[in-house]
Amino acid sequence: MKKLKPIMIVSLFALCGCSGNVPDLGVNNGKLTVCPDSPNCVSSQAEDEAHYIAPISFDGTLKEAKTRLLEILKGETRIKILVNRDDYIRAEFTSAVFRFVDDVEFYLSEQKTANTVIDVRSASRIGHSDLGANKKRIERIRSQF
Numbered sequence: 001m002k003k004l005k006p007i008m009i010v011s012l013f014a015l016c017g018c019s020g021n022v023p024d025l026g027v028n029n030g031k032l033t034v035c036p037d038s039p040n041c042v043s044s045q046a047e048d049e050a051h052y053i054a055p056i057s058f059d060g061t062l063k064e065a066k067t068r069l070l071e072i073l074k075g076e077t078r079i080k081i082l083v084n085r086d087d088y089i090r091a092e093f094t095s096a097v098f099r100f101v102d103d104v105e106f107y108l109s110e111q112k113t114a115n116t117v118i119d120v121r122s123a124s125r126i127g128h129s130d131l132g133a134n135k136k137r138i139e140r141i142r143s144q145f
Contacts, residue, residue, distance in 0.1 A: 041123035
C-alpha cells in the first residue's frame with residue numbers, strides 16, 4: 001500500500017494538467033469541424049444522431065444574438081474566450097477538479113426572417129466519454145436564450 005500512494009499522487013498531478021493538444025477548429029465553408037467517433041462531442045451540424053444537438057435559434061439579428069450569447073458566456077465559470085469574430089465565437093471551458101478542457105464553438109448565421117441560427121459544437125479534448133457534459137453545457141446555454 002505504501003508503494004501505491006506515491007504512484008497515485010503522481011497520477012493525480014498528471015491528470016490535473018489534462019488540457020490536451022489544442023485542436024485545429026473553426027468554420028470552413030460554413031461548416032464546423034466534424035465530431036470524432038468518440039461520444040464526447042456534440043454538434044448541431046452532425047449528421048449522426050449520437051452527436052447531433054439542435055442549433056440555438058434566436059428571434060433577432062445576428063448582432064443581437066451575438067450580444068446575448070456573450071452575456072451568457074460571461075456568466076459561465078472557468079471559461080476563456082479565444083476567438084470573437086462577427087459570426088464566430090470559440091471558447092475553452094475548464095473543469096474544476098481535473099482541469100479537463102472542452103472546446104466550444106458558436107457559428108452565427110442570420111436568416112431572411114430576422115431570425116439568427118447559432119450552430120454549436122462542444123467537444124472534450126481528451127478521453128472517450130464526457131458523461132454528457134458537453135450536451136448539458138449547450139442545453140444550459142440554450143435555456144438562457
